[in-house]
Amino acid sequence: MIKRVRYLFSGVVQGVGFRPFIYRMAISHSLSGFVQNRPDGVVVEVEGPADAIHSFMSSVNKDPPPLADISGISSEEVEIKNDKAFRIIESEAGGPGRVHITPDIATCDDCLKELLDPADRRFRYPFINCTNCGPRLTIIKDIPYDRINTSMSCFPMCALCQEEYENPADRRFHAEPNACPACGPELALLDGKGKPLSDRDPLEKVIKLLLAGYVVAIKGLGGFHLAVDAANDEAVKRLRSRKFREEKPLAIMVRDLETASRISMIGKEEEHILLSPQRPIVLAKKREGDTISHAVAPGVSDFGIMLPYTPLHHMLLEQHFHALVMTSANQVDEPICIENREAIKRLDDIADYFLVHNRDILVRCDDSIATVSCGKRRIIRRSRGFAPIPITLTKSYPPILALGPQMKTTICILKGNLAFLSPHIGDMETPEARDFYQESLTLMQKIAECEPGIVACDLHPAYYTTMIAEGLSASRVIRIQHHHAHIVSSMAENGIEGEVIGIAMDGTGYGTDGTVWGGEFLIASESNFTRIGHVANYLLPGGEKAIKEPWRIAVSLLKQAYGDDWPGIAESLDIVPHKSFYETMDRIMTQRFNSPMTSSLGRLFDGVAAILRLRRKVTFEGQAAMELEALAKGKTGSFLQFNIEEAGDVIHLDFSPMIRGIVAALRAGRSREELALSFHLTLQAAFCKMARTIRDKTGLNRVVLSGGCFQNRILTEGTVAELEKAGFEVFFHKAIPTNDGCISLGQAVCAGAQAMR
Ligand code: ZN
Ligand code: ZN
Ligand code: FE
Numbered sequence: 001m002i003k004r005v006r007y008l009f010s011g012v013v014q015g016v017g018f019r020p021f022i023y024r025m026a027i028s029h030s031l032s033g034f035v036q037n038r039p040d041g042v043v044v045e046v047e048g049p050a051d052a053i054h055s056f057m058s059s060v061n062k063d064p065p066p067l068a069d070i071s072g073i074s075s076e077e078v079e080i081k082n083d084k085a086f087r088i089i090e091s092e093a094g095g096p097g098r099v100h101i102t103p104d105i106a107t108c109d110d111c112l113k114e115l116l117d118p119a120d121r122r123f124r125y126p127f128i129n130c131t132n133c134g135p136r137l138t139i140i141k142d143i144p145y146d147r148i149n150t151s152m153s154c155f156p157m158c159a160l161c162q163e164e165y166e167n168p169a170d171r172r173f174h175a176e177p178n179a180c181p182a183c184g185p186e187l188a189l190l191d192g193k194g195k196p197l198s199d200r201d202p203l204e205k206v207i208k209l210l211l212a213g214y215v216v217a218i219k220g221l222g223g224f225h226l227a228v229d230a231a232n233d234e235a236v237k238r239l240r241s242r243k244f245r246e247e248k249p250l251a252i253m254v255r256d257l258e259t260a261s262r263i264s265m266i267g268k269e270e271e272h273i274l275l276s277p278q279r280p281i282v283l284a285k286k287r288e289g290d291t292i293s294h295a296v297a298p299g300v301s302d303f304g305i306m307l308p309y310t311p312l313h314h315m316l317l318e319q320h321f322h323a324l325v326m327t328s329a330n331q332v333d334e335p336i337c338i339e340n341r342e343a344i345k346r347l348d349d350i351a352d353y354f355l356v357h358n359r360d361i362l363v364r365c366d367d368s369i370a371t372v373s374c375g376k377r378r379i380i381r382r383s384r385g386f387a388p389i390p391i392t393l394t395k396s397y398p399p400i401l402a403l404g405p406q407m408k409t410t411i412c413i414l415k416g417n418l419a420f421l422s423p424h425i426g427d428m429e430t431p432e433a434r435d436f437y438q439e440s441l442t443l444m445q446k447i448a449e450c451e452p453g454i455v456a457c458d459l460h461p462a463y464y465t466t467m468i469a470e471g472l473s474a475s476r477v478i479r480i481q482h483h484h485a486h487i488v489s490s491m492a493e494n495g496i497e498g499e500v501i502g503i504a505m506d507g508t509g510y511g512t513d514g515t516v517w518g519g520e521f522l523i524a525s526e527s528n529f530t531r532i533g534h535v536a537n538y539l540l541p542g543g544e545k546a547i548k549e550p551w552r553i554a555v556s557l558l559k560q561a562y563g564d565d566w567p568g569i570a571e572s573l574d575i576v577p578h579k580s581f582y583e584t585m586d587r588i589m590t591q592r593f594n595s596p597m598t599s600s601l602g603r604l605f606d607g608v609a610a611i612l613r614l615r616r617k618v619t620f621e622g623q624a625a626m627e628l629e630a631l632a633k634g635k636t637g638s639f640l641q642f643n644i645e646e647a648g649d650v651i652h653l654d655f656s657p658m659i660r661g662i663v664a665a666l667r668a669g670r671s672r673e674e675l676a677l678s679f680h681l682t683l684q685a686a687f688c689k690m691a692r693t694i695r696d697k698t699g700l701n702r703v704v705l706s707g708g709c710f711q712n713r714i715l716t717e718g719t720v721a722e723l724e725k726a727g728f729e730v731f732f733h734k735a736i737p738t739n740d741g742c743i744s745l746g747q748a749v750c751a752g753a754q755a756m757r
Contacts, residue, residue: 011071017131106309222365223336224329278385301630397752399452412744456751482509485746506707507602518600533651553607637677
């Protein structure tokens, strides 16, 4: 019996080779009809015997293109048209939200095979790609996504490439960056001043330079990397000193999975993430006795590892190196470099050589970072490979532009039930970073095809992003408290509504009372919150200085725990760097001079690390906490006392008893490893006790976690386990970071919910 059925596929189905795939499937099942891109998805009509249509659909469902993500299929039987053939017909023009821009994807297996095949016309061609892989977001200058609107527009295709591009049965059908050695981009090697070197094979030369210990800036997919041989201690140290990056861990790219497993603990889930087409950096526990320089990731428990994701990377690592340091090429606090000239100007003090090419990167996109916690993938930085695929929400909101916080910022545009989250932008501390922010703002409005009139931003009056809000001609500006945004972002991606117990733990966020919040227990819904509890306030003596010098926080915690007896304790533990500081410290704390109040859990981590004499100073944010986590791994310990006090409507979680417990244990000669773990166990127990107390008062049983502190795996896994044991339903981030990378989404949803009231 002959039928004709019309299907509508929705989800990520455009720009991912879906139409040629459908074409091939239809041909192989001898069906006629057509496939077409439409504003709401891909429409397919197939005509033929009913059983052929049935088996066509089961093949489509079984083996869709790797990058497609089909979220819905609707079908209806339509009138027979007696088509002679199956055709790909032109996209339906016009209408909003046509083709979603897809992310940049790691070289696929088919391309890799051709890359290494001497008989292939793209043998060892560093820009090989197809509809299943290659650059996307990073080469666009405008939408729709067509070659003319990308940085490939200046490379007219040769006849062979053109034929592939036009052939619906070809893997390169409408692969916009399609190219070959005859018509496409090429590599060039420059010296440290940007002068071209005339090497016949720039890649071979670069391998020699890296082997000799030089620092080479290598142009990648979303920006430049600075590369050195990861086994060469001196080279790694040279890179660090030139980059003014003393201790912050450096990412490494390893040849293959086997190498990854040799240097780190790679479980099934880590393996899956490493090999995924997004190819993020994966944080995985170091193994002892590896061959990687100790200067790569000093003091922390993980290596940040990624596998090669461009043809160039594959060739770089093919033979000579097991691992290369591949760190984003930038100066401290500045965004990643993308232009050749920009790189030469900004990196001339760092890089000895530049391996560049003439396919322009038009959109900055850092490497994404992921880890595994509670057995699942957690995203720490959502950029290359993920952005700009929108997050699908369970309901629709009015259009909102959310501007993010000050650090680790992202931008979010809410449109219907889609949240378009920008790639990671970073910290808004330098003019370069602010320029990048503006670039991202324009880009996201193009990608979402939407310039919302309602703007959401932080409560903090001095944030750059807050000031941007004032400058936009918005119909309405809605300001969202930082920790409320944290909790709502986690709710939104988990698709939950109504009131929940929110536990938001991080370094800093501006509170409604003007103090620095960061250890918050909220009763939150998407439009509202009350602060039902928090970590008991303590002082940050010296303000900003205390963030860089955690010994100051240690002193504050000791004063809170011991009152006027603190100097004796601090002296016995050798916490204060110099004798002359005792009196000043006591005075500024007593007089509350330049000593703001905070409930920050992040700073509590810093203070406890200083009490344990891990370090007096930190060189990057989160360093002390990471080292405390590393120290606690795999050891035994038990939790210490804490205090929960109800003060009117607010519950205070006081860690002074824990501080006294740590000091007593140190004096009794207990190990720092054991106490580091005890500290984590105490936090888990305290969070669970707080949640129980709040449940008793409110009857709420759903707990939502968010905040940078939950990047700490011991803390997160332990807290989730405790809460679940106590019968709570627990929700945590999955697709977006728990750190401030999630704030713009939370702001957008909060503002959207408020705008609908
Ligand atoms: Zn490919
Ligand atoms: Zn060509
Ligand atoms: Fe935060």
